Amino acid sequence: MKIEGIKALRGEIKIPGDKSISHRAVMLGSISKGETTIENVLLSEDTLRTIECFREMGIKIDIDGKENRVRIQGKGIYSLEKPSKPLDCGNSGTTMRLLAGILGGQKFSSTLIGDDSLSKRPMDRIIIPLTKMGVNIKGEENKYPPLRIYPSDELQGIEYELPIASAQVKSSILLASIYSKGRTKVIEKKTTRDHTERMLEYFGQGEFKGKEIYVPGDISSASFFIVGASIIKDSSIVIKDVGINPTRSGIIDVIKAMGGNIRIENIRTINNEPIGDIFVSYSPLKGIELDENIIGRLIDEIPVIAVAAAFAEGTTIIRNAEELKYKETDRIKAMVNELRKMGADIEALSDGLIINGKKSLNPTNMNTYNDHRIAMALSIAALNIMGESKITDTQCVNISYPNFYETMWEILE
C-alpha cells in the first residue's frame, strides 16, 4: 500500500459495527430461544469466525452482507450440537476466549484452534478460572491453543478476582456461569469493557429470548480517524453513530487531554449501549502521561495514540500496558520499530512507551506484522508525512475493519 501525505481529512463518515458487541450478539443470539436480528453487525474476518463456529454447531445464521444484518435462529442454551471438526477461531482472541466459556457448559467435547498468531497467545488466563468452575479444559503446555474441552459434571459458580485487566477473561467466566450452579462474582480492580454485562442484562435473566440488536459503530475503528483529524492540519470530520460506552471511550479523554478539538453530540442509548456522533477537527496536540486506570478503556487504541504522540509537542508516557505484548503481535515492539523508521523519538518500556513528539516525520517502508491495528495506525501516520510511504501486508485490516481504506480515501483532501 502506498500512502502519500495529504492536506486534510474532511467529511462525514460512518464506522462499521463494534467488533466486541458483534461477537457477543452472535454468541448470545445463538444460545437464546427464538430469532435474533443483529443490525449494523460487523462482518469482518474475526466476527465471521464466531458466526462460522456456531454454524458448525448447528445454529442457523443468515448473513445479509449488503445490509450488514445477521439473523440467528436460536434454540436455547443446550441446543448446540457437537461440531464435526475443530472450531477455527482464526486470528480472534475474543472468539476463542469467550467461546471456551460457553463450550465449558456443553455435554460434548470440542477443540478450539487458531492461526499462527492466536496459537502463541496466552490461554492460561481462562484455563485457570474455568477449571476452578469445574470445566474440563486443556491447552498445550497448559497455556496455548489448541484448547480441548471435555464434558464435565455440573459447573460451579465462583468468586474470582481478575489477576489481569481483561474483558475477555471476565466474559469467558460470565458465559460459563450461564451453565453453572450458584452465584458467580467477578471482581475487577481496573475497568475493562462491560459489553457482556450489558448484553446479558438486555437478553434477560434465566432463559434468554431472541432479541433485536443494533450494533453501534466501533470506537476502536473510529479512533484512527479521530487521531487523523486531530493531527492533520485543516481537518474536520464527523463520525456518526459511534459507541461511546464509558468503558471504551478512553481515547476521547486522551485526545481531549492532549488539547484535541473533539465533541460528542446526539447522545442516546440503544439496546443498553450509549451511542453518539463524534465531531473532531485539527488542533495542535501536546504530550501527556496516561493515567494507569485509563489503560483498560483504550487498550486497542494505544498504537494510534502513539502516532498522535509522535506528532505532539512534548513527551507522552504510557505505562501499565504490558498486555500489548500479548495481542496479535507485540504492539509495543511493533510501534517502536516502525515509528523509529519514520524518525520518531520513541522508546519501549517493559510495560509501555515513551514518545517525544516531533513536528514532522519522514516517509519510509513499514511492516504491519499482520496486525490490523498496527496497519491502520501506521497508515494514519503516513497521511501526515510529506512524500510517499509504503506499508506491506495491509490486507490484515480485514480482521476488524474491511472498508478502512475505502473510508480513508473518501475523506482525504
Ligand SMILES: O=C(O)C1=C[C@@H](OP(=O)(O)O)[C@@H](O)[C@H](O)C1
Ligand atoms: O472483550 C473483548 O471484546 C476484547 C477485549 C480486549 O482484549 P483483552 O480482554 O485480552 O484485554 C481487546 O483487546 C479485544 O480487542 C477485544
Ligand SMILES: C=C(OP(=O)(O)O)C(=O)O
Ligand atoms: C486484540 C484484538 O482482538 P482479539 O483479542 O479478539 O484478537 C484487537 O482487535 O485489537
